Amino acid sequence: MQLPHGVTSTDGNAKVLKLLKNIYGQKQAEPDESKIMEEIKNLSVECKIEDKGQIEDYLGVNVKYTNDKSIELTQPQLIEEILKDLGLRTKDSIRETPALSSKILHRHLEEPEADIVWNYRSVIGKLNYLEKSTRPDIAYAVHQCARFMEKPRKSHVEAVYHIERYLLGSREHGLILTPKKRRCLENYVDADFCGNWKRMTAAEDPSTAKSRTGFIIMFAGCPISWCSKLQTMVALSTTEAEYIALSHSLREVIPMIQLLNELKGKGFHTFTEEPLIHCKCFEDNSGALEISRLPKIRPRTKHINIVYHHFRSFVKEGKVKILPIESADQIGDVHTSR
Numbered sequence: 001m002q003l004p005h006g007v008t009s010t011d012g013n014a015k016v017l018k019l020l021k022n023i024y025g026q027k028q029a030e031p032d033e034s035k036i037m038e039e040i041k042n043l044s045v046e047c048k049i050e051d052k053g054q055i056e057d058y059l060g061v062n063v064k065y066t067n068d069k070s071i072e073l074t075q076p077q078l079i080e081e082i083l084k085d086l087g088l089r090t091k092d093s094i095r096e097t098p099a100l101s102s103k104i105l106h107r108h109l110e111e112p113e114a115d116i117v118w119n120y121r122s123v124i125g126k127l128n129y130l131e132k133s134t135r136p137d138i139a140y141a142v143h144q145c146a147r148f149m150e151k152p153r154k155s156h157v158e159a160v161y162h163i164e165r166y167l168l169g170s171r172e173h174g175l176i177l178t179p180k181k182r183r184c185l186e187n188y189v190d191a192d193f194c195g196n197w198k199r200m201t202a203a204e205d206p207s208t209a210k211s212r213t214g215f216i217i218m219f220a221g222c223p224i225s226w227c228s229k230l231q232t233m234v235a236l237s238t239t240e241a242e243y244i245a246l247s248h249s250l251r252e253v254i255p256m257i258q259l260l261n262e263l264k265g266k267g268f269h270t271f272t273e274e275p276l277i278h279c280k281c282f283e284d285n286s287g288a289l290e291i292s293r294l295p296k297i298r299p300r301t302k303h304i305n306i307v308y309h310h311f312r313s314f315v316k317e318g319k320v321k322i323l324p325i326e327s328a329d330q331i332g333d334v335h336t337s338r
C-alpha cells in the first residue's frame with residue numbers, strides 16, 4: 001500500500017491510515033443518490049467516467065424493464081453465437097423440448113468418437129453460461145452433455161444439436177422476474193432415483209446408479225438459483241435420493257436466510273413484508289418429509305450420513321418449513337426429468 005496524494009512522511013512505514021468513508025462495496029458506502037452523483041462528479045475531474053443510467057446489458061445479459069414492473073433477462077446474442085459455432089441456420093428444424101424424453105445419455109463407448117469441426121468444450125461452456133444466467137429450462141440437457149466433454153461420441157453431439165434447435169425457436173426467451181412482496185424464500189426440490197440406470201454398462205460406469213438432484217430457489221416469487229446435477233453418493237431408495245436433494249439445496253438456502261437476517265438487522269429494506277426471514281421448502285416425497293421433520297433414525301435410514309441432517313436445527317427453530325406439494329406442481333421436476 002502507498003500513501004495517498006497529499007500525505008507526506010519521511011518514514012512511510014510508521015504511518016497508520018484510517019478509512020473514513022468508502023464510495024462503494026462495504027456497509028459504509030453511500031446509499032443516497034445525490035451523494036453518489038456528487039462523488040461521480042468529483043471523480044470525473046481526474047478520471048474519464050460517465051453515467052450510463054439504468055442498466056441495459058450486464059455481462060452479455062440484456063435487461064429490459066416492462067410497464068408492469070417486471071424485469072426480462074435474455075441472451076439472444078450468446079444464442080446466436082452458439083448457433084454460428086454449430087453452423088445452424090434459421091431454416092433448420094426446431095425442437096419443442098431441450099432433450100429427447102426417450103433417450104438418456106451414457107458413455108456410448110460402442111460409438112466412434114465425434115468427428116466435428118466445432119469445439120465441443122467451447123460450446124458446452126457457452127451453454128453452461130446461458131443456462132446459469134437466463135435459461136434454467138435447459139439445465140438438465142446441458143448437464144447431460146457436459147458430462148462427456150473428454151471424449152464426445154455421436155449421441156452426445158446429436159444431443160447438443162437438439163439443444164440448439166430448441167434454442168433456435170426460443171432465442172428471444174429468457175427469465176421474467178415479477179417480484180411479489182409477500183413471498184419470501186421458497187425452495188422447490190426434487191430428485192430422480194437411479195434415473196441414469198443402464199444394466200448393460202453399470203459394471204464399467206458407476207454413475208449409472210446415481211440419482212439426480214434438481215432444485216429452484218425463489219425469492220419474492222423470482223428464481224435466483226437453480227441446479228441439476230448427479231448426487232455424489234448412491235442412494236438406496238427414492239426417499240433417500242429425495243432427502244439428499246433436500247439437504248444439498250438447503251446448503252444454498254441457509255446462507256441466504258442468514259444474509260437476509262443480517263441485512264434486516266442493519267436496517268436494510270429486504271423487499272418482502274414477512275416479519276421473519278424463513279424458507280418454505282416444497283418436497284413431494286412423503287418419506288423425505290418425515291425424515292426432515294422428525295429426528296428419528298429407522299433401520300432403513302440409519303446409514304444416512306450425518307452430513308445430510310445439517311438443516312434440522314433450522315427446521316426445529318421454524319426458519320425452514322418443509323411442506324408437501326403435488327408432483328404436478330413441483331417445478332423442480334424440470335431439472336430431474338427429460
